[in-house]
Amino acid sequence: MPRFEGGEGVEATVVGHEGLAGMPLPPGGTRAVLHAVVRMPGRGLHLRAGLLNGATERLPGLRRLLTRYVPARHVHSTQLAASNRRHGIVQRLARTLLTAHAHADGRMVPMDA
Numbered sequence: 001m002p003r004f005e006g007g008e009g010v011e012a013t014v015v016g017h018e019g020l021a022g023m024p025l026p027p028g029g030t031r032a033v034l035h036a037v038v039r040m041p042g043r044g045l046h047l048r049a050g051l052l053n054g055a056t057e058r059l060p061g062l063r064r065l066l067t068r069y070v071p072a073r074h075v076h077s078t079q080l081a082a083s084n085r086r087h088g089i090v091q092r093l094a095r096t097l098l099t100a101h102a103h104a105d106g107r108m109v110p111m112d113a
Helices: 049-058 060-086 089-103
Strands: none
Touching: 049 060, 060 089
């Protein structure tokens, strides 16, 4: 999540159980440049950059997968930014609810007031 001077953040992408937050990590990079926020109950895995870099060096299949994943994640983030700019609050809320439901695998989506 990009942060502004006052600490306020803005949603830049949505990642579910199928994806990675903190990407793209530059080759040989040691830390993500964005802040990830978990909004739904569940489990996540924090993986140090060095472990990921080492795994991509040893596992060409993982490297190929991430080489395809990172541009796809970038396209998704760009589309989200365009959608947030173009659509009103009702349409953005609908997208948020549908995305949350999809990432919840059909389970109830917890909502805080």
